[in-house]
Amino acid sequence: MSPRIEIDGHPATAAELGHFALGNYGHFTAMQVREGRTRGLDLHLARLDAAQRELFGEGLDPALVRSRIRHALGETRDASVRVTGFWPEGAAEPSLLVSVRPPADTPRSPQSLRTAPYQRPVAHVKHLGGFGQSYYGRVARRAGFDDALLVGPGGVVSEGAITNLGCHDGTSVVWPDAPALNGVTMLLLERDLPGEGVPSRRGPVRVDDLPSYASVFVTNSHGVAAVDRVDDLRLPVDEEFMKTVRRTYESVPWDVI
Template sequence: MSRLFCNGQPADAAALGAALVNYGHFTSLQVRNGAAQGWALHLQRLQQATHELFDTTLDGAQLCVWLNDALAQCDMRDASVRITVFSRAFDFRQPLHAVPVDVLVGIAAPVAPPATARAVMSLRYQRELAHIKHVGTFPLFHHRRHAMREGFDDVVFVDEAGRVSEGSTWNLAFWDGAQVVWPQAAALRGVAERLLIAGLDRLGQPHTSCEIGVDALSRFGGAVACNATGLWPVARIDAARFEQSDRLLQLLQQALGQTPWQELQT
């Protein structure tokens, strides 16, 4: 991140040191002209995870003030934003103590999704508390590093039952020739995925979710990855190749376009 702010102030060493405790959660988003797609969902994610991890309430209005002020101080209307919720008062020795939460806002240059189709390797792994976008990202990056050493661009996770769940930092949609298919397994249901589902509904495009075994990927013609950065086609997973990923990409881009950009307010 190019600049960091904690509770509305430039982050100092004390704030950053507390963030290293590795107990917290976050959301990442792309801001364009001071707005974001699915901002209400990002805010909802932060509030729900704050309640689950800290048993307290996150002040959404105050967060929006801090976020907009950070963008203004950086003089950026287009940016990559990461909002992390943690607590400088959290003590892992006494984790049940009620503590106030802190908000770390990171502002960096905007980024775009990969421009070319990705080759992905499957790997048996299940994230802890998969439904929370928590700060325990070490395994995600380590497994992606392993996949790249093996000649792939990224990694997709498979659970103990052999079901495809999610990518390292993204969700995955498949095309079976008639409808969009979402893998059904424990995973972080990302904001981009939720926006795409809503967009497909608006378009009247059929979609479903079902358990997808890693050994059954060859039945799909296309695959597309999605996260807050955007959408990109998947060329193959292991030996299974997807010749219709560009077609699925066009459909999902149209679906995402159904979602208006929201101002960063409650």
């Protein structure tokens, strides 16, 4: 499957894509689509609308977003989809870019993370221009890790380069309360895990404390994966708990786009 890119409902032209060669001001959301459906569609739409208002001063019609996604998908049923809001220079209004790429699978093996002294600016917005995340992610992978873990002063964890981090203390899941993006998968688990008897809370999480948790895991649009190593720290993996987390996430209904 070749990647497909549309802007405002038509195939992107070279001139239109030139905007991204000259600037990177904008926001996006990324989702996995299966059979024309995605999990947490309302959260994706709310994210896009909130970011559009913050960056450009006006909201996004959810019906328009869904229409643009459907048009870009065409006959494709399974895909990785990214919706980007941006304002081309000289244009009278913002534009929507929708990219369609092959679907991504959930990692099944435990992940290893390398800490990086970095926190995203304007972390609550899923914005363009993530050089720091990309840089530290590449550094981590070159060193033999799966990805980077972004850490602030005092070893306080905020988020992964492209993930959220959850820590199970044996009773509840602790999500870092440092500046971070509220990921859609994280929000779905935060909502639904209490139904499995696993409440969630926000609190400080420090790197040195990670081995004391019963299980640590990461979440993003690809799904959920355990973490068994951060730098030189070996972390326990509670397989029964991870089964609960995966079962909870996989039970989330797929919304028709």
